[in-house]
Amino acid sequence: MYMRKNLPTDSIDPLLAYFDRLIPLDTAEKELVAAHFHPRLFRKRQYALQEGDLCNQFYFVLRGCLRMYKIDDKGSTHILQFAAENYWINDLGSFHGLRASELNIDALEDTVVLQISRDDLITLYLQAPKFDRIFRVLVENSFVRLQERLLQNISSTAEERYRSFLEVYPYLVSRLSQVQIAAYLGITPEFLSRLRNRRTQTRKP
Amino acid sequence: MYMRKNLPTDSIDPLLAYFDRLIPLDTAEKELVAAHFHPRLFRKRQYALQEGDLCNQFYFVLRGCLRMYKIDDKGSTHILQFAAENYWINDLGSFHGLRASELNIDALEDTVVLQISRDDLITLYLQAPKFDRIFRVLVENSFVRLQERLLQNISSTAEERYRSFLEVYPYLVSRLSQVQIAAYLGITPEFLSRLRNRRTQTRKP
């Protein structure tokens, strides 16, 4: 059987491990996962979802990094989420509400995902109700993180948010340009540059 | 049998109707709901959750209005969520993560809720896995709304956020003081006052 480079048969393993850590799976359930999730490569700058389209897939990142963002009327980019290794990403509003998305998802690096379509996910829920629980827990965790971020955005200064980002996502910082980080924090790249230099100063008199 | 005023036996009905609208329940499942959820009254200004405590209950509001908020180091209040009739509220991070909460929940009006403890909810999941799905859908919907709010906060001015609040929560506006609305929008009450007057002006020369 022909196998594409970068997409070996055992690419499903990290996902199985991920699920197993949340709630242990039996063999039948692991086979269902293997049957419904499919590997896919996105080249750098390639769209995984484009504004106006329906979000039909749920992505689990194996390697690389995706971002989900909105472009406002003034043309500014606002990043809702990065998704690197072992993170999930999709536009849940479009995915379940069956409405056209206002968001874009694209690749910041060459990225390999495991994807499942909405129809396959619904089938999976029917075949193994345990996945209702798994995805409930998964969304609950995302909800808590999102709520913490909202709280930060309401109550903190740009500098505090930047410091917090460095702490929470240290492994991302080196992989992202300052433009991306600024679009995530909700500030301009110019101001982020000033923040960085403001701190490394206070050295020479 | 003695029955407290304001808390009649059929107070469970709005919750059953709420679940039924999401995913139809059979008789046994309705009885489980009636067995695990309990009515409770919070007087105006009474805490339902206090910072430092564990969030042990999930609340469904029958009448009245609760708010969930954080007090920062400077003493400012930041409101994460209002919950009026037919809304859910709790600190999910504390509820499932079993950690002390940094948030407060209290009543803005005399409020009647149906509450379920974490232990009872877990029991409910085991007795009827359908509730895994129900609460998955419920959290998914909350997640989508929260994401929209974060996007607004990152990308919009205070005035745009205020206009949007008026559109999305018209039934709340009349019940809340401007102090509460300002704490939700992430601005000062003074500035909210200016926003309101800025708009009703542009009339007399």
Place this chain on the structure above:
DNA sequence: CGCGACGTTGATTTGCCTCAACGATTGTGG
């Protein structure tokens, strides 16, 4: 090589905050 993204820095502007004062309303205890 040349073009376009990136990061930096300066000058200026602006959205929103802070502090302070005031009358109107609410609520509370004597």
Place this chain on the structure above:
DNA sequence: CCACAATCGTTGAGGCAAATCAACGTCGCG
């Protein structure tokens, strides 16, 4: 039931955080 305190909404003056606009050197890439 009244008196007093507390909270609310409003307005003014002044200040600061962050945006805007512009210019410039650097680097990676086609």
